[in-house]
Amino acid sequence: MSRTLWIDTEGTLRTIDQTLLPFERREVALRTPGECELAIREMLVRGAPLIGAVGAYGLALALREDASDAALWRAFERLAAARPTAVNLRWALERVRDRVAGAAPAQRAALAWDEAGRICDDDVACNAVIGEHGARLLRALPRPGADVLNLLTHCNAGRLATIDHGTALAPIYRLHADGVRVHVWVDETRPRNQGAAITAWELAERGVPHTVIADNAGGLLMMQGRVDAVIVGCDRVAANGDVANKVGTYLKALAARDNGVPFYVACPVSTIDPLTPDGAAIPIEERAAREVTHLAGALDDGSRACVRVVPEGSPVANPAFDVTPARLVTALLTEHGACDASAAGVRAVLEARPS
Numbered sequence: 053m054s055r056t057l058w059i060d061t062e063g064t065l066r067t068i069d070q071t072l073l074p075f076e077r078r079e080v081a082l083r084t085p086g087e088c089e090l091a092i093r094e095m096l097v098r099g100a101p102l103i104g105a106v107g108a109y110g111l112a113l114a115l116r117e118d119a120s121d122a123a124l125w126r127a128f129e130r131l132a133a134a135r136p137t138a139v140n141l142r143w144a145l146e147r148v149r150d151r152v153a154g155a156a157p158a159q160r161a162a163l164a165w166d167e168a169g170r171i172c173d174d175d176v177a178c179n180a181v182i183g184e185h186g187a188r189l190l191r192a193l194p195r196p197g198a199d200v201l202n203l204l205t206h207c208n209a210g211r212l213a214t215i216d217h218g219t220a221l222a223p224i225y226r227l228h229a230d231g232v233r234v235h236v237w238v239d240e241t242r243p244r245n246q247g248a249a250i251t252a253w254e255l256a257e258r259g260v261p262h263t264v265i266a267d268n269a270g271g272l273l274m275m276q277g278r279v280d281a282v283i284v285g286c287d288r289v290a291a292n293g294d295v296a297n298k299v300g301t302y303l304k305a306l307a308a309r310d311n312g313v314p315f316y317v318a319c320p321v322s323t324i325d326p327l328t329p330d331g332a333a334i335p336i337e338e339r340a341a342r343e344v345t346h347l348a349g350a351l352d353d354g355s356r357a358c359v360r361v362v363p364e365g366s367p368v369a370n371p372a373f374d375v376t377p378a379r380l381v382t383a384l385l386t387e388h389g390a391c392d393a394s395a396a397g398v399r400a401v402l403e404a405r406p407s
């Protein structure tokens with residue numbers, strides 16, 4: 053089973069609790085809209101496309117309980133608010149809402165469930181194509197004298213952030229499967245360590261050579277010529293090409309620009325939000341201080357522990373995302389190919405969408 057979200061033989065929606073990775077792979081059932089909302093909010097599921105898909109199923113489950121217009125709107129707003137930055141969540145909820153609008157209440161839950169399944173299938177297909185486009189682009193990068201392609205990624209935009217394949221990791225998996233020698237520098241990605249915990253786990257699972265680095269090591273590696281390209285995922289692309297991704301992405305983009313390293317942002321077109329004019333208008337999720345003050349991990353005997361790393365009483369801020377200005381992005385990499393991170397590039401890729 054490589055999909056991160058699936059329906060079991062009893063018809064129950066199931067996923068993996070990502071808060072337990074890399075120490076335990078535990079499957080969980082999502083049986084109610086409340087369980088879907090909590091899984092998104094508490095990050096049992098995470099990554100823009102995956103939370104969109106779970107939100108879509110959450111709306112379908114809400115319609116099983118009450119298929120009225122009022123209940124549809126209530127569930128829509130609750131699920132949409134669970135994580136505000138990734139536009140894929142609202143996009144997927146709108147897709148389900150539009151599918152059931154106009155249908156008789158008795159048919160709504162089944163239609164919504166079906167649409168959520170299509171969202172998942174489309175995500176897998178999109179990401180496979182992103183992998184093809186991205187692999188072609190990365191393969192063509194100049195690598196004077198080196199036979200290994202060294203890529204750096206931040207956070208987790210792999211299969212665990214999507215239904216399958218990932219976005220930023222899709223080209224890496226493609227290259228690896230094609231026999232290209234690739235090596236990934238994996239930013240640990242404080243505060244929740246999605247790089248160290250999740251990206252490293254899934255790269256290891258697929259046998260892709262990688263090295264985990266502290267978040268602040270990337271600049272030096274780029275300066276030393278040890279990074280051929282940076283490739284990251286994204287939670288929202290604004291109409292002018294600015295991109296929001298996990299906090300710390302912007303600093304990698306600055307270092308990449310200063311060192312002449314290409315900086316690619318991989319995302320499906322559903323991550324582009326033409327209604328958000330620029331990065332300043334993207335809502336940035338502020339998460340709990342505890343994510344910064346405490347670190348979760350395993351002790352040497354294998355038991356799990358959560359330890360405080362900040363003095364009691366020190367004030368803490370925890371913005372979960374940052375904005376990378378379009379001018380620092382070499383290209384956006386979508387299922388329709390690479391395009392400029394600019395108003396014109398974004399418009400062109402949106403127009404390439406089948407209607």
Ligand code: MRU
Binds near residue numbers: 287
């Ligand atoms: O807070 P998270 O773990 O949901 O953040 C995930 C990211 O920032 C990913 O890079 C992004 O969602 C792209 S997922 C393909």
